Amino acid sequence: MRREQQFKPDAIIIGTGLAGLTAAMEITNAGKKVLLLDQETEENIGGQAFWSFGGLFLINSPQQRRMGIKDSLELARQDWLGTAGFDRTEDYWPRQWAEAYLKFAAGEKYAYVTKLGIKFMFMVGWAERGDGSASGHGNSVPRFHVSWGLEQGWSDHL
DSSP: OOOOOOOOOSEEEEOOBHHHHHHHHHHHHTTOOEEEEOSSOGGGTBGGGGTTTTOEEOSSOHHHHHTTOOOOHHHHHHHHHHHHOOOSGGGHHHHHHHHHHHHHHHTTHHHHHHHTTEEEEEEEEOTTBOSSSTTSSSBSSOOEEEEEEEOTTGGGGO
């Protein structure tokens, strides 16, 4: 009787959006095997990135500073909380996630993605535009960074 080799992943990732693909890349770069699962077809890999042109939320980036946009972790936090509210007991974990993400977007995120070869357009967009105040709904400054091309071989990481 012939025994077939079975694939035994070290990790299973549900969702092939940018977060799932990034996690898969990190895990495979560490020499581990990954199983990616998604409800969508192969043509839809990347999740919502299709709709956002691969845009990324960054805080106080070189592009923002070059455009004279004054941004900070504190301002982004104020914008986020002004929209999310987080006024219920069950908002504890979403608030923790938001805080961790804001710190990442204001810190190591830019270096992380540029190390992968991702470059950004010189101009920063204003997705989820707010009312212009730091206490209202949405972003009070532009934070939407659209990627501009990829270095050759970037897709080899996926």
